[in-house]
Every structure is written in structure tokens, then in C-alpha cells.
Amino acid sequence: MNNDVMKVLLTGEEIEKRVREIAAEITRDYRGESVLMVGILRGAVVFFSELVKRVDLDLRFDFMVVSSYGSGTDSSGEIRIIKDLSQPIEGMNVIIVEDIIDTGYTLKNLKKLLTTRNPKSLKICSLLDKPSRRKVELEGDYIGFKVPNEFVVGYGLDYNEKYRNLPDICVLKPEIYS
Numbered sequence: 001m002n003n004d005v006m007k008v009l010l011t012g013e014e015i016e017k018r019v020r021e022i023a024a025e026i027t028r029d030y031r032g033e034s035v036l037m038v039g040i041l042r043g044a045v046v047f048f049s050e051l052v053k054r055v056d057l058d059l060r061f062d063f064m065v066v067s068s069y070g071s072g073t074d075s076s077g078e079i080r081i082i083k084d085l086s087q088p089i090e091g092m093n094v095i096i097v098e099d100i101i102d103t104g105y106t107l108k109n110l111k112k113l114l115t116t117r118n119p120k121s122l123k124i125c126s127l128l129d130k131p132s133r134r135k136v137e138l139e140g141d142y143i144g145f146k147v148p149n150e151f152v153v154g155y156g157l158d159y160n161e162k163y164r165n166l167p168d169i170c171v172l173k174p175e176i177y178s
């Protein structure tokens, strides 16, 4: 285990089991349809790649980079589109794949923006959800796990760009965050 980790909240094995369940749900819900999976870089990368392998549909990929946080753990309430989609989404079934819903600002704003582009449908799939931190009304359509109000890293999630490669979802030792 990484030396900076205080505890493991979800093991890689637990996550992979849940990812398979979500993939099966998506496969069922969109049977006969094509879907554009939009991964939000960089945090969703690990979840995205585990998920898409198990979705048995006509899939396309695209990616966005949005930023709502500085380098710390506090949300600014606004998002910046740093990299937009590389194609129009009019008439398409779009699923946004995100690492975590925290305050909800990022996905609320992103959903608003993408809705103006007239997709056929638009849903949100997030590995983690921290409902106790919500500042705006926003619900995910596919959620892996609800987590308590603790800053977590691993499986794609970072603290100051580190720890994304940890195979489990972890909480770091308090001294690392200060």
C-alpha cells in the first residue's frame, strides 16, 4: 500500500464488480441504439476504460477537459471548458462519464451546455457520488458508489495530480492534505 494512504474505502475488486453491473445496466437500457461515451479528463480515465470494455453496444468515444477546481480541494462554482468535444452531438445518445459528483457544479454546468447542442438523450454516469457535499440540484443516472464526505484518491482521482494510479479508492493521511 502507498505510504501516504490512511485507509482504503473501496478496493479495486469491489469497484470492478460494480463497474460490470453498471455496464450491464447501460447495455440493457440502450439496446439497439448507438451511444457516445464522453469521458471527463483526467479523473474519469480509469473508470471510463474499465466501463467501456464491458458495454456491449455500438459505442463511440469522446473526451472533454473541464476545470472547476484549482490545485486544492475546494470548488470554485464555475467551470471552464479547456477541451471541448471533437464532434457535434445533435441526435446522439450521450453518456457523460465522470469520476465523482461533489458539489455538482461541474456536471450541472456541463449538462446545461451539452443540452443546448440537442442530443437525443443525455445521461450522467459517475463512479462516485458525495451527496452530502451537494451545492446544486444534480443527480447522476448511473452511480457506482455513494461515499462519505472525505477527500478520496485513486482509480483516476487525484490530489494535486498525484495518486491517480492507485488501484483502490483511498483516503490519505491528514498530514498530506495540509
Ligand code: IMP
Residues within 6 Å of the ligand: 043, 068, 069, 075, 098, 099, 100, 101, 102, 103, 104, 105, 106, 107, 150, 151, 152, 153, 157, 158, 159
Ligand atoms: P464538483 O463540481 O464539485 O461536483 O466537482 C467535481 C470534480 O471535483 C471531480 O471531477 C473531481 O475532479 C473533483 N473532486 C471532488 N471531490 C473529490 C475527491 O474527493 N477526490 C478527488 N477529486 C475530487
Ligand code: MG
Residues within 6 Å of the ligand: 043, 069, 158
Ligand atoms: Mg480533479
